Amino acid sequence: MSRPVVLDVDTGIDDALAIALAALSPELRLEAVTAVAGNVDVEKAARNSGGVLHLLGRDDVPVYVGARKPLVGKLKTAEWVHGEDGIAGLGLSGGRVVGEAAANAIARIARETGGVTLITTGPLTNLALALSLEPELVDYVEAHYMMGGAYGLSPYGFGNATATAEFNVWQDPEAAEIVFSSGLNTYAIGLDVTMDPAAGLTLEEAEALGEAGCPACRLASHVSRFYIERVGDPLMRLHDPMAVAAALRSELFTFEEHPVEVALCGKARGTTLVERRPWVKKPGVKIAVSVKGGEFKAFFSSRLAGRGD
Numbered sequence: 001m002s003r004p005v006v007l008d009v010d011t012g013i014d015d016a017l018a019i020a021l022a023a024l025s026p027e028l029r030l031e032a033v034t035a036v037a038g039n040v041d042v043e044k045a046a047r048n049s050g051g052v053l054h055l056l057g058r059d060d061v062p063v064y065v066g067a068r069k070p071l072v073g074k075l076k077t078a079e080w081v082h083g084e085d086g087i088a089g090l091g092l093s094g095g096r097v098v099g100e101a102a103a104n105a106i107a108r109i110a111r112e113t114g115g116v117t118l119i120t121t122g123p124l125t126n127l128a129l130a131l132s133l134e135p136e137l138v139d140y141v142e143a144h145y146m147m148g149g150a151y152g153l154s155p156y157g158f159g160n161a162t163a164t165a166e167f168n169v170w171q172d173p174e175a176a177e178i179v180f181s182s183g184l185n186t187y188a189i190g191l192d193v194t195m196d197p198a199a200g201l202t203l204e205e206a207e208a209l210g211e212a213g214c215p216a217c218r219l220a221s222h223v224s225r226f227y228i229e230r231v232g233d234p235l236m237r238l239h240d241p242m243a244v245a246a247a248l249r250s251e252l253f254t255f256e257e258h259p260v261e262v263a264l265c266g267k268a269r270g271t272t273l274v275e276r277r278p279w280v281k282k283p284g285v286k287i288a289v290s291v292k293g294g295e296f297k298a299f300f301s302s303r304l305a306g307r308g309d
């Protein structure tokens with residue numbers, strides 16, 4: 001029995017791989033992809049998401065357009081990483097972009113399914129808006145897996161947007177604060193695990209994946225080479241696919257549960273603050289503190305190549 005899933009993305013190159021992993025995993029019933037502004041503007045994110053779904057033969061999955069900017073402040077995009085089009089110059093298009101607003105679609109699908117799994121790989125703006133639209137949303141969400149945050153709970157848990165803030169939370173700190181304090185059953189896949197070198201794809205591994213020849217494999221190989229050459233990082237960081245993998249193979253991760261707040265002002269804006277004082281009793285977030293990087297990469301590659309497992 002497959003689980004109903006809504007995937008909220010700011011497609012971008014690693015979001016594209018998260019869409020591919022979700023679309024190629026039979027355990028998940030991909031009800032919708034919702035786009036949010038982040039890596040690129042929301043129109044590009046929606047177009048790229050539809051293009052990836054079309055590439056994979058998944059025009060059955062609707063794409064909804066969401067927030068054009070964070071709740072507070074201006075949008076700060078990252079074309080320098082993802083390319084001007086947000087998808088490594090592939091210029092993908094197609095798929096089924098529909099008119100309903102993303103936040104409304106998230107709330108509606110959660111109610112209709114009675115128990116949806118939300119996976120977010122961009123800023124949390126759409127989810128924060130959905131929580132305002134549907135105050136009982138928490139009751140309709142079985143689990144929320146988010147790529148975001150830098151929690152200082154592993155050697156890799158420092159910032160990428162600033163010294164201490166991870167990009168998705170930094171882009172919309174107010175939205176993240178709303179989500180962390182909402183009571184959602186949230187699993188946070190942050191830089192603590194996504195920046196573990198054991199979980200990154202080398203150029204050789206990406207090329208080998210591309211030789212498998214399937215559309216998802218060629219997509220992964222292209223965007224990995226693009227990222228490695230453009231950014232000068234020796235590894236393709238699989239931030240967003242790792243959030244999908246956490247929903248599919250939680251045994252590859254270890255989690256610690258702690259309350260999390262978000263710094264909203266000053267140089268620390270966007271930093272995730274982990275409450276570790278044992279006497280402070282507040283609802284927590286399950287934070288990934290380690291990942292079996294080799295097994296994660298093997299799972300990711302095997303799924304994209306359709307080798308099952």
Ligand code: RIB
Pocket residue numbers: 010012013014015038039121122123147160166167168239240
């Ligand atoms: O910090 C990494 C995250 O920011 C990823 O989701 C990437 O796509 C960007 O959105």
Ligand code: CA
Pocket residue numbers: 009010011012014015039121122240
């Ligand atoms: Ca993303």
